[in-house]
């Protein structure tokens with residue numbers, strides 16, 4: 001744990017945080033810079049983001065100028081929208097996301113852009129855009145058109161505290177002088193940051209166990225962020241592999257014989273290479289055997305999440321894996337390009353298939369593991385796993401672990417119990433609390449009432465024996 005002791009709010013740490021955090025949500029009614037103060041004015045051009053002061057607006061311009069015109073385009077197109085039903089409101093949000101992608105000429109939105117589209121600043125009860133004068137003072141994440149609607153929103157009481165918690169965390173870097181930015185990777189800086197990552201699961205566990213109620217220092221902050229988003233996904237998968245004993249037995253080994261320095265050099269090299277490769281900047285890369293991971297029933301959000309971080313973390317922790325090959329499969333992948341079946345070229349470091357898993361599993365190479373994230377969290381795509389042939393697809397290959405996570409214990413238990421009709425399914429680890437669960441509450445917009453959950457709170461591991 002030496003690295004943790006040495007850790008200070010140095011430049012290197014700040015950059016590492018830039019690189020691995022970059023988690024930013026859109027809170028319609030708090031300052032885009034500091035997330036704390038009540039905003040006084042909206043950006044005159046886009047009228048989407050707000051600031052508490054002129055100072056913060058000026059400081060944020062470097063970032064905001066990247067999306068101001070895109071947001072302006074959005075708000076102009078959708079200025080006077082009203083919604084009679086939740087369904088039409090959902091459609092509206094889908095259209096916002098599509099428009100924004102079209103404007104940026106790319107397939108994916110960042111998490112921040114996504115949250116702008118998914119959580120537009122409208123009345124939480126009637127989805128009206130007019131006279132939004134009644135906000136929730138605590139979380140600053142929801143607003144209402146009237147006092148009546150504010151009082152009507154019983155459902156919000158249950159989620160308000162979590163939303164407030166999330167916003168306070170987002171304000172933490174600013175409060176503590178970490179002025180991290182929404183920028184892209186700074187390649188030459190990578191070698192410096194990577195050394196601050198926990199070097200194995202033991203260190204990671206120590207860090208994670210420092211559960212935090214409110215952020216007080218850099219350690220708490222890192223701990224919080226390790227619990228976040230894709231950090232949480234990679235840590236969860238790694239945890240699962242360790243839990244079933246795969247890490248030290250098979251291909252997924254660490255290489256303890258290296259000196260610390262060799263190790264860091266190698267890591268830094270590889271992470272930079274992976275990133276360049278993923279971004280299409282180099283054509284060929286000498287790689288050791290890849291680890292193939294099938295992410296099943298994913299939606300676009302999961303792909304949009306920082307999968308580069310995921311690759312970085314995996315190569316960091318599993319030393320002989322130079323390049324985990326991520327394959328995202330799910331009917332909900334609306335905007336992903338499918339690669340050509342004959343020429344499976346990896347254009348951008350991962351592949352996407354807008355398919356049900358059972359329809360494609362036979363054309364894919366045998367994976368090292370199959371991951372089913374966030375099972376049935378209001379997602380219709382999971383209906384496919386009620387069907388026996390779909391469930392068989394999950395267990396096509398002998399000995400390949402299936403890692404399943406869910407936000408609710410009973411849902412996951414339901415899933416595990418359901419497999420009992422497949423005689424060859426073995427439960428390697430029954431439903432239990434995931435120690436690496438995401439700590440950020442999510443708003444589930446697929447359901448009518450605005451609700452929040454902690455995704456991947458529970459985990460189970462199964463296989464075909």
Ligand SMILES: [Zn+2]
Pocket residue numbers: 031032033034035036037051052053056
């Ligand atoms: Zn501010």
Ligand SMILES: [Zn+2]
Pocket residue numbers: 043044045046047048049064067068069071
């Ligand atoms: Zn603007």
Ligand SMILES: [Zn+2]
Pocket residue numbers: 123124125126127128144145146149
């Ligand atoms: Zn209303």
Ligand SMILES: [Zn+2]
Pocket residue numbers: 136137138139140141142156160161163
């Ligand atoms: Zn609230």
